[in-house]
Amino acid sequence: MMLDVQEATVRYGAITALHGISFQINEGEIVTLLGANGAGKTTTLRMLSGLHAPSSGAIFFEGADITNVKAHDFSAMGISHVPEGRRIFPQMTVEENLEMGAFKRSSAYHDDMSRMYETFPILKDRRKQLGANLSGGEQQMLAIARALMAQPRLLLLDEPSMGLAPMIVETIFRIIADIRKQGTTVFVVEQNAAQALRLADRGYVMENGRIVFSDTAQNLLHDERVRAVYLGESVES
Amino acid sequence: MGAFGHYLSGHFATFRLEFWSLFVGGVANGFLYGMIAVGYTLVYGVLRLINFAHSEIFMSGGFAGYFVMKALIGNSVPSGAATVFLIIVGIVVGGTAGALVATLLERVAYRPLRRRNAPKLAYLISAIGASYFLFNLAGKEFGRYSISMPQPYINHPVFHIFGAAVQLYYVVIFIAGVVMLFALDRVVATTKLGRSIRAVAQDAETASLMGVNIDRTIALTFIVGGALGGAAGFLFGLGTGVVYTMGFVPALKAFTAAVLGGIGNLRGAMIGGLLLGVVESLSVVFVQAAYIDVIAFGILVAVLLFRPTGILGERLGRAA
Ligand SMILES: Nc1ncnc2c1ncn2[C@@H]1O[C@H](COP(=O)(O)OP(=O)(O)OP(=O)(O)O)[C@@H](O)[C@H]1O
Ligand SMILES: [Mg+2]
Numbered sequence: 001m002m003l004d005v006q007e008a009t010v011r012y013g014a015i016t017a018l019h020g021i022s023f024q025i026n027e028g029e030i031v032t033l034l035g036a037n038g039a040g041k042t043t044t045l046r047m048l049s050g051l052h053a054p055s056s057g058a059i060f061f062e063g064a065d066i067t068n069v070k071a072h073d074f075s076a077m078g079i080s081h082v083p084e085g086r087r088i089f090p091q092m093t094v095e096e097n098l099e100m101g102a103f104k105r106s107s108a109y110h111d112d113m114s115r116m117y118e119t120f121p122i123l124k125d126r127r128k129q130l131g132a133n134l135s136g137g138e139q140q141m142l143a144i145a146r147a148l149m150a151q152p153r154l155l156l157l158d159e160p161s162m163g164l165a166p167m168i169v170e171t172i173f174r175i176i177a178d179i180r181k182q183g184t185t186v187f188v189v190e191q192n193a194a195q196a197l198r199l200a201d202r203g204y205v206m207e208n209g210r211i212v213f214s215d216t217a218q219n220l221l222h223d224e225r226v227r228a229v230y231l232g233e234s235v236e237s
Numbered sequence: 238m239g240a241f242g243h244y245l246s247g248h249f250a251t252f253r254l255e256f257w258s259l260f261v262g263g264v265a266n267g268f269l270y271g272m273i274a275v276g277y278t279l280v281y282g283v284l285r286l287i288n289f290a291h292s293e294i295f296m297s298g299g300f301a302g303y304f305v306m307k308a309l310i311g312n313s314v315p316s317g318a319a320t321v322f323l324i325i326v327g328i329v330v331g332g333t334a335g336a337l338v339a340t341l342l343e344r345v346a347y348r349p350l351r352r353r354n355a356p357k358l359a360y361l362i363s364a365i366g367a368s369y370f371l372f373n374l375a376g377k378e379f380g381r382y383s384i385s386m387p388q389p390y391i392n393h394p395v396f397h398i399f400g401a402a403v404q405l406y407y408v409v410i411f412i413a414g415v416v417m418l419f420a421l422d423r424v425v426a427t428t429k430l431g432r433s434i435r436a437v438a439q440d441a442e443t444a445s446l447m448g449v450n451i452d453r454t455i456a457l458t459f460i461v462g463g464a465l466g467g468a469a470g471f472l473f474g475l476g477t478g479v480v481y482t483m484g485f486v487p488a489l490k491a492f493t494a495a496v497l498g499g500i501g502n503l504r505g506a507m508i509g510g511l512l513l514g515v516v517e518s519l520s521v522v523f524v525q526a527a528y529i530d531v532i533a534f535g536i537l538v539a540v541l542l543f544r545p546t547g548i549l550g551e552r553l554g555r556a557a
Pocket of ligand 2: 041042043084
């Protein structure tokens with residue numbers, strides 16, 4: 001087991017956003033977390049990268065207790081987070097944004113930079129442009145490439161398809177599948193349930209800060225409850 | 238008012254001389270304003286707050302420089318070579334004092350507020366409180382009268398520009414200003430520290446996801462800004478003397494310069510400083526010298542009214 005979350009509770013002041021949630025991620029998997037607006041998906045990811053320590057419960061990563069590790073130590077530990085809304089540094093160039101991803105690496109990382117430019121050719125063309133001047137799709141690719149620059153073993157993605165044209169979503173999901181093939185474990189939060197379940201091995205469904213059920217992605221895709229709430233009628237097998 | 242017409246009617250040579258000596262003095266002041274202004278702009282970048290106690294960082298650099306000059310020079314008359322050494326020592330000591338006071342301020346006046354997500358107004362009150370505490374403490378400890386600094390050999394003209402003498406004092410300020418501002422610009426643009434300062438300024442939370450330690454970056458930002466402010470305090474005190482209230486007017490003008498250049502914009506602060514120094518100095522040609530502060534703060538009001546983002550605009554964390 002790569003990641004083990006045990007009864008974690010997260011509070012924002014008086015509001016409890018996560019009510020003692022537990023879940024696991026195995027090495028090499030793509031796991032998705034589904035849920036409606038405000039269910040607590042982003043909060044879960046923020047907890048997994050140290051932005052919000054749980055008030056109770058525990059988190060283990062590769063056997064080590066990381067419950068109280070600070071956010072700035074996560075990237076060196078092997079967990080990278082592609083945040084909701086991409087959060088590209090607006091006044092840095094594409095290249096500088098990629099360098100920020102490698103901030104904690106002491107060894108040379110220029111080979112990785114070239115690999116990112118191969119995976120995302122558009123970023124190479126835009127190398128010297130400011131983050132603020134990229135399109136949404138380009139920003140999402142940059143956010144993913146930036147996270148990969150830290151050489152993570154676990155990649156956290158928060159709604160990578162949000163606000164993007166269907167064709168670009170297609171590309172992004174294909175790239176996520178490739179990332180896993182190259183050995184990085186992926187935990188992806190999505191509202192686009194159909195596409196996420198076709199990509200993932202397993203899924204968890206979250207409602208009001210609780211994980212209400214989980215299953216293989218195949219089974220979830222056919223589950224009555226999931227179909228009714230998250231897939232609507234438009235999705236077949 | 239009449240002065241200008243008077244010059245034009247037949248005293249053009251005198252006018253030219255006065256113009257250039259005012260220009261030289263203005264550029265020197267401009268470098269000092271720039272060195273203080275970058276402190277405001279750097280801290281604004283990472284914390285989104287105006288460090289109104291920056292004037293006391295400047296003052297502490299002045300006093301630290303005064304004490305070390307007193308100890309090293311006393312009543313002797315240093316030679317030209319010794320002067321170079323003394324000035325470097327003064328800059329280093331003033332800069333160190335500024336960095337120390339800045340660190341203290343960050344720890345005592347700001348970090349506790351940050352820990353509990355205090356509203357912006359709390360920072361402002363904390364800054365003003367810290368400022369009053371520090372300058373009153375200095376007044377109590379060092380007396381309430383201006384003390385002139387034991388001077389190395391600095392009033393000697395080094396060269397002339399269009400007939401106007403440029404004293405060693407000004408040359409020192411030019412060199413120190415150019416070296417420090419250029420170094421700062423490069424540090425922020427190219428080093429890892431600079432990159433973390435810019436990242437925190439643009440998006441602190443995302444910077445922490447990249448592995449940037451926000452607390453450490455903020456502390457280092459105060460140190461860098463404090464060092465330049467303290468060094469400027471020494472250089473200012475060298476010419477004008479030191480007193481507990483010495484920080485007030487220069488720092489407010491430097492703040493004006495930072496706003497003029499676009500608060501948060503590093504090069505803007507440097508350009509704003511130089512521009513303000515030269516403009517206020519040359520304004521003496523047109524109005525009485527007593528109006529010099531009116532001109533400077535008139536610029537502040539005008540910028541805030543008509544172009545609150547300053548000349549270069551707010552380009553947070555942008556280095557080059
Ligand atoms: N900073 C905050 N302060 C207070 N409450 C918050 C904060 N951030 C989130 N919440 C609350 O916590 C709950 C979970 O929010 P979260 O952002 O994790 O949901 P989400 O599943 O990611 O939603 P979305 O699909 O809209 O991104 C919501 O009720 C939200 O209002
Ligand atoms: Mg969310």
